[in-house]
Amino acid sequence: MANWTVIIDIAKKQLLTKFKSTAIAALGVTFGIGAYITLVSFMTGLNNMLDDLILNQTPHIHIYNEIEPSKKQPVDIYDAFKNSFNVVHSIKPKLSQKKIHNASPIIHFLNKNKDVKGAIPQIKTQIFYIAGSIEIAGNLTGIQPIDEARLFNFRDYIIAGSPEKLKNTENGILLGSGIAKKMALSVGDRVQISTIKGDLFPLKIVGLYQSGVSDIDAIQSFVNIKTVQRILGEAENYITDINVKLYDIEKAISLSKKTEQQFNVTAIDIKTANAQFETGTSVRNMITYAVSIALLIVAGFGVYNILSMLIYEKMNDIAILKAIGFSGNDVQYIFMSQALIIGVIGGALGLLIGLIFTNIISTIPFKTEALAKVDTYPIDFNVWYYVIGFSFAIISTFFAGYLPSLKAKKIDPVKIIRGQ
Amino acid sequence: METVLEAKNINKYFKKPVLFHVLKDINFKINKGEFVSIMGKSGCGKSTLLYILSTMDTEYEGELYLNNDLITGDSRQKLTLIRNKHIGFVFQFHYLLSEFTVLENVMLPAKKLGEKSVKEIEKDALEKLRILNIEHLAHKRASQVSGGEKQRVAIARALINNPLIIMGDEPTGNLDSHNADNVFNIFKKLSVEENLSLLIVTHDEDFANRTDRIITMEDGRIIHE
Numbered sequence A: 001m002a003n004w005t006v007i008i009d010i011a012k013k014q015l016l017t018k019f020k021s022t023a024i025a026a027l028g029v030t031f032g033i034g035a036y037i038t039l040v041s042f043m044t045g046l047n048n049m050l051d052d053l054i055l056n057q058t059p060h061i062h063i064y065n066e067i068e069p070s071k072k073q074p075v076d077i078y079d080a081f082k083n084s085f086n087v088v089h090s091i092k093p094k095l096s097q098k099k100i101h102n103a104s105p106i107i108h109f110l111n112k113n114k115d116v117k118g119a120i121p122q123i124k125t126q127i128f129y130i131a132g133s134i135e136i137a138g139n140l141t142g143i144q145p146i147d148e149a150r151l152f153n154f155r156d157y158i159i160a161g162s163p164e165k166l167k168n169t170e171n172g173i174l175l176g177s178g179i180a181k182k183m184a185l186s187v188g189d190r191v192q193i194s195t196i197k198g199d200l201f202p203l204k205i206v207g208l209y210q211s212g213v214s215d216i217d218a219i220q221s222f223v224n225i226k227t228v229q230r231i232l233g234e235a236e237n238y239i240t241d242i243n244v245k246l247y248d249i250e251k252a253i254s255l256s257k258k259t260e261q262q263f264n265v266t267a268i269d270i271k272t273a274n275a276q277f278e279t280g281t282s283v284r285n286m287i288t289y290a291v292s293i294a295l296l297i298v299a300g301f302g303v304y305n306i307l308s309m310l311i312y313e314k315m316n317d318i319a320i321l322k323a324i325g326f327s328g329n330d331v332q333y334i335f336m337s338q339a340l341i342i343g344v345i346g347g348a349l350g351l352l353i354g355l356i357f358t359n360i361i362s363t364i365p366f367k368t369e370a371l372a373k374v375d376t377y378p379i380d381f382n383v384w385y386y387v388i389g390f391s392f393a394i395i396s397t398f399f400a401g402y403l404p405s406l407k408a409k410k411i412d413p414v415k416i417i418r419g420q
Numbered sequence B: 001m002e003t004v005l006e007a008k009n010i011n012k013y014f015k016k017p018v019l020f021h022v023l024k025d026i027n028f029k030i031n032k033g034e035f036v037s038i039m040g041k042s043g044c045g046k047s048t049l050l051y052i053l054s055t056m057d058t059e060y061e062g063e064l065y066l067n068n069d070l071i072t073g074d075s076r077q078k079l080t081l082i083r084n085k086h087i088g089f090v091f092q093f094h095y096l097l098s099e100f101t102v103l104e105n106v107m108l109p110a111k112k113l114g115e116k117s118v119k120e121i122e123k124d125a126l127e128k129l130r131i132l133n134i135e136h137l138a139h140k141r142a143s144q145v146s147g148g149e150k151q152r153v154a155i156a157r158a159l160i161n162n163p164l165i166i167m168g169d170e171p172t173g174n175l176d177s178h179n180a181d182n183v184f185n186i187f188k189k190l191s192v193e194e195n196l197s198l199l200i201v202t203h204d205e206d207f208a209n210r211t212d213r214i215i216t217m218e219d220g221r222i223i224h225e
């Protein structure tokens, strides 16, 4: 039977007489929570930005034709040698095309799946950029520019020109920014490319592409799918890759497996392709939480300290309270309330500090080659961090207050009164 | 005569540092409205007895009855309630909570008991302060009143829940003769007018001689009643 108004009243009055130490203990909590909010918002902001960098332009499922040796060699099929032990030396992959068989039915099939946001074709091929007498090796990818922009944020990586412009220019090319620099070319100029077979094609530069990864930008360019088919002299059904974007990334694995089985192609899901990426994210998260928890433990010691001090100083008051009919639990509640008051005030201030800090950080300019679309430091504003931060404050002060309050609960009033 | 408090065969030992039989076969009764004093040499066990009677100390042998109910062996929770509601304790040192005003100090046990509204409690507290002639101090901080005044505040606090009995461990020990006299008169008045029982430990012979009955202790025993 605890009488909370009296208990809180006593708790408050005692804290107020120790205003300075109370304020310092609360500031410890404020600092811990403020740092947590700032760190987690900033780190997650960075994580998300990096995730976007990879995930947004990476297909959730990538379908292509792997060139590999046949699993069954002709000798295995031949009945006469069925029961013998066959050794085949120097296996070479079968001469086959990179082309995906039945690409358009696959695309059509995938696009009908309700989990699929879009499945679009690409053609990847190697070419040479011709600059005078120099040939620079490179990759040319045939795309459907508008769909790429819709599904894979392609527009974010075009620093001059637009997907529409590429689509509407028959012999247009989106040149990699590295190539453009090397060959001193800019939008509107013409560039010669040569296929591996040696055929030359002039293309008109309608824009520049920059992924942020300079190794890629030094070789990669984009043209319309039809343009590649023409350059390679292939038919309209010549497709080497299919990129699939899903609504829910978690479904990537199962759909990729299904597609592999159903169509006899290779299908790699994003999770498998970027496994190391998730590790990076979780390590960054771990650091954030380790630092925050360390700060909160320090703050907890501050709270522990002030309560121990208070209890020591208020020994007489505790004895008198017990003598006039307050139970051990009542006394414990008084000191727990004090811990929680410090936690609530310190925590709330910490959230405010965190909010202010992250707002300031989010206005600091952050320019980098790698991320054309980012101007300021990325901050992830998320209500949950504030909920977690506040819970942290309450939990840590609760534990910090628990031991001292238990001591207060156990104080024997007779001993104290005798001690006078 | 109605018995308020009865001690039967109370024995207590201190085990540390050496086994020490501090209270030996204590038997006595206190009736309603009776004003009893306990005297005895220093170290004979008066305080120890009072802590047992006030239920703060539960490590003893024997039986204790309050209003003819056995309270020995009751749970801590129940004893806390008994202390809150039925026993008023006044110490030699005044023991007020210094952050609170005089009025708030007096109200504290009643607020803990929680049987009345804060308004009623405040009215009662002011009434007790008036009885003790310190109504004018009600809104002063407890740390800002004199020793004699503090003692009277402590008495008012002991009275707030209208207890069955008031116990005091040398409540006048720290006061000058004038203030001691004052406190005696207050106790006497409470005993006569309110029919309150009082059990007061004192070294002051004048004080003791004016009470209804003196219990004399020596070496942990009652030698005269």
Ligand SMILES: Nc1ncnc2c1ncn2[C@@H]1O[C@H](COP(=O)(O)OP(=O)(O)OP(=O)(O)O)[C@@H](O)[C@H]1O
Pocket (backbone or CB within 6 Å): A418, B014, B015, B016, B017, B020, B022, B040, B041, B042, B043, B044, B045, B046, B047, B048, B049
């Ligand atoms: N916690 C303890 N452990 C051991 N011995 C104790 C303890 N408390 C008190 N004593 C001893 O018990 C005896 C009785 O102590 P008590 O305080 O009851 O005496 P008292 O009659 O109140 O004396 P005074 O008049 O000086 O206040 C003393 O001899 C004291 O030394």
Ligand SMILES: [Mg+2]
Pocket (backbone or CB within 6 Å): B046, B047, B048, B169
């Ligand atoms: Mg004593």
